Amino acid sequence: MKEIIKTAYRIFSKYKAARPLDICTECCMNINNEALLASLPVHDIPKDLLGKYNDEASTGKTPISELKHFLPRYIELASHFQFPSHSPELSFKRLTPFDKSEWTSAELTFLNRFSLEYFKYCLSIYPLPTEYEGIDSILIMLWLGSFDIDTLLE
Template identity: 35%
Template structure:
């Protein structure tokens, strides 16, 4: 199932989460009556990023079951917009935060699997861009976006190993050279947290896995040998990364 098919499937999976004419949003200072009305009266597939932002995402959190229900109602459209790099929240990093995936009890397995599949397919799409995606974000932003919302990053990282493109390698190069450093035990560690301790550990374990390093080293070696159009800076950076991976 490709990304477009998965999004279409999400409209079926989350179709039961219907809403009324009012939402569980802050009406005192965050969301106006007119913005709320514009959002709830627009067919789900036609809702714009601005309507979602002003009528829902700009509201303070209530952390209620009703808020989560409403988030699930809007979720297929959010997934669709994000797949086109149209961000309905104030920042890319927080767009999925309201899913409250830290509480898995509120998520049926079918819904969790769809979100996991989406995270992998969307991340793979992001890997096709370097240095920035169409919404001017780098690959670390998307890792933070999913991690902050308590997605499991392990399937995403595993997919990164399988994508065999120059752009994917350049994203990996940028991620390692700017976002990590060696500790006293000569292990790569993160310079900055990804908002979830479990995911931070998953990233560090992945970076230091000998099979992962060997896999990326093999790809880099092939690119250096076969791609004669690399500029000097890129060639030197990839060569340096390759040396780090075999340490």
């Protein structure tokens, strides 16, 4: 998984998050935390801060460059079973509204590789190192994130 994580940071390094971020700062996230989230290097974003961003109110379709900016950290956290959400299944929910045409060929290839390698990794260490999660949570997480789970199930 280390190589997958390094590749994620390399592929998505060109994307930046522009303020205001796609998060409610009226009541969901403090404006100072929104500013902190936008300014931190991606690999330094705390799980709880990214989790708040992931779980709180947004427009429903985050700008694609903002999503791609944060995506390596989502992948890194999930790879260590430190899910950036109150529920592992929702960890990649911000990916759902995007069409494949909004991704480069290299990005799509990487996302497919990530989902396959991550699922194989989960199977290789099963039972998972989280006391309440089973392999079904991982499958649902990937499915809700619009990853191709048909290939995983085969």
